[in-house]
Amino acid sequence: MTERLPEESDQDPAENAPRSSLRWFPVAMAVLGLVVSAGVVLFALSDEVDAPSPEQSPGSQLPNEPVEAPTDGGIEIVDSGFTGHTEIDGDIWVTYGVVIANTSDLVAHNVRVKVSIAGFDDGNIDMSQFEGAVGTTALTPGQRHAEGGSLLLEPNERVSEALTDGKLRLDLSVDETEWWPIENRMYQFGVVTATAIKAHFPEQNENDRNRNGEDLADHITFTTSSTFESPVGVSVSGVFRDNSGAIIGGFDDRHLSEIADIDDSGDPRIGPQPTFEDDALIPPRGEDGQLGISMSDLGWNAAVEALIRKDAFPDPAVELSFSVFDQLCSETRCAWEEDD
Numbered sequence: 229m230t231e232r233l234p235e236e237s238d239q240d241p242a243e244n245a246p247r248s249s250l251r252w253f254p255v256a257m258a259v260l261g262l263v264v265s266a267g268v269v270l271f272a273l274s275d276e277v278d279a280p281s282p283e284q285s286p287g288s289q290l291p292n293e294p295v296e297a298p299t300d301g302g303i304e305i306v307d308s309g310f311t312g313h314t315e316i317d318g319d320i321w322v323t324y325g326v327v328i329a330n331t332s333d334l335v336a337h338n339v340r341v342k343v344s345i346a347g348f349d350d351g352n353i354d355m356s357q358f359e360g361a362v363g364t365t366a367l368t369p370g371q372r373h374a375e376g377g378s379l380l381l382e383p384n385e386r387v388s389e390a391l392t393d394g395k396l397r398l399d400l401s402v403d404e405t406e407w408w409p410i411e412n413r414m415y416q417f418g419v420v421t422a423t424a425i426k427a428h429f430p431e432q433n434e435n436d437r438n439r440n441g442e443d444l445a446d447h448i449t450f451t452t453s454s455t456f457e458s459p460v461g462v463s464v465s466g467v468f469r470d471n472s473g474a475i476i477g478g479f480d481d482r483h484l485s486e487i488a489d490i491d492d493s494g495d496p497r498i499g500p501q502p503t504f505e506d507d508a509l510i511p512p513r514g515e516d517g518q519l520g521i522s523m524s525d526l527g528w529n530a531a532v533e534a535l536i537r538k539d540a541f542p543d544p545a546v547e548l549s550f551s552v553f554d555q556l557c558s559e560t561r562c563a564w565e566e567d568d
Contacts, residue, residue, distance in 0.1 A: 292413040294337070294406040301332030303339060303402045306372065309467075309475030310345075310398055312391040318383030320391065324360070324398055325376035325467030325478030327547065330367035334407045335417050339363045344399040345379060348390035357381055361403065362465075362480065364551040366417050368410065374547040375465035376478015416562050418455040420462060420510050420550040425450045427546050447485075448546055452510050452517035459509035462550040464521050469545040476544075482521035484508040510550065 310324035322345055330336045340363035344355075362375035381387055390396045410417055427448050454460065467478035486508045511517045 290411055290413045291409060294408055295334065297407050298332035298334050301330070303336055303341070303367070303405060304329050304331050305341070305400050307475055308398050308400060309477075310396070311476045312396060314388060314391070318388075320381040320383070320387055321378055322381060322396070323376060323378040323477035325374065325475040326362045326398075326400060327372055327374045327467060327475070328362070328367070329372045330369055332407070333369050335369070335410055335415075336367040336405045337408050337415070338365065339367055339373070339405045340403040342401050342403045343377070345381070345396060346399045347395040347397040348386045362478075363403075364465075364549065365554055366415070366552065368417055368419055371419060372549070373465075373551075374467045374478065374549045375480050376467050376475075377480055378477075411562075413557055413562065416456070416555040416557060418460075418552065418555070420452055420454045420456070420460070420552060422450040422452050422548045422550070425546050425548060427544055446523040447520050448523060448548070449518075449520040450548060452519055452550075454510050454513055454515075454517075456510070456512055456552070456555065458512050460512075460555060461507055461553045462510055463553075464548060464550055466546050466548040469547070471545075473545070479523070482523075484510070485520050485522060486518070510552075 306327040306329045308324065308326045310322055313321045313323075315321065324343060324345075326341060326343065328339070328341055330339075340361055343360040343362060345358040358379060358381065360377045360379055362373075362377065364373045364375070367373055387396070408415065408417070425448065428446065448466075462484065463480070464482040464484060465478070465480040466482075467475050470476050484507050508517075508519055510519075
């Protein structure tokens with residue numbers, strides 16, 4: 229038997245295709261056209277410059293952790309001094325002041341300098357009572373920090389003799405710090421400075437009262453300026469100098485107060501030292517702050533108070549410093565956020 233071949237037909241093969249295939253054919257061709265077109269567009273884009281992703285932005289390349297210590301410069305002790313004062317009961321108050329500076333091109337963060345009273349035969353004395361510290365949250369390149377404190381020493385003949393003979397001294401050593409570049413992804417660093425600093429140590433008598441009938445407290449007033457874009461909280465420290473410029477003592481952790489009153493002579497007055505919750509803030513860049521700190525509890529700084537009361541320096545020079553509470557980049561504008 230001879231096999232019969234199918235006859236040729238003039239009909240388009242597509243017409244013999246199942247209807248479902250015909251339905252998808254134009255769609256498939258359209259999708260293919262889109263894929264090809266998209267490929268051409270992507271190729272054209274890649275032929276120029278790729279759009280930067282957030283991971284590739286300049287700000288994302290900034291560090292978010294401390295860097296290695298600088299090889300040139302660091303924390304240096306610029307000046308220091310102290311005053312000793314023996315109480316009637318034999319206790320010895322030593323108030324000290326220290327000025328440090330950052331001579332590197334990095335920011336020193338969480339700076340701490342150990343202070344020790346030395347210069348006598350310690351014998352079996354508990355040396356912990358002779359140790360203190362100064363420090364600050366951050367020191368930008370070239371910035372200074374002035375701070376002091378007081379130590380109450382138990383009555384001791386050897387220490388008294390060393391104080392009388394001028395043999396007591398301060399031993400200072402940088403205890404710890406970490407280093408950051410100014411531009412980073414963790415902190416916003418800046419500087420707060422004070423001008424027009426004036427110390428007020430009125431005599432405590434019946435005539436020395438403000439308009440509200442309250443006793444006038446010892447205090448220091450000043451004008452501030454800041455490089456921060458927003459108001460910042462600070463603690464205030466400083467050192468006292470005598471008329472020769474020598475450091476005779478210092479203080480730390482004062483709280484900011486707004487100037488509450490102006491007396492008849494035009495001198496600004498402030499109230500007692502506030503709590504941290506009531507602290508005034510340093511105004512932002514471009515705004516001057518008229519602020520002050522209370523020294524009403526100067527008793528713990530008895531050596532300085534003794535000198536003030538004896539008029540050993542009628543108008544002591546005061547150098548102030550401000551330790552800014554850490555400004556995290558998640559809460560403030562930082563360099564890496566500006567790059568986005």
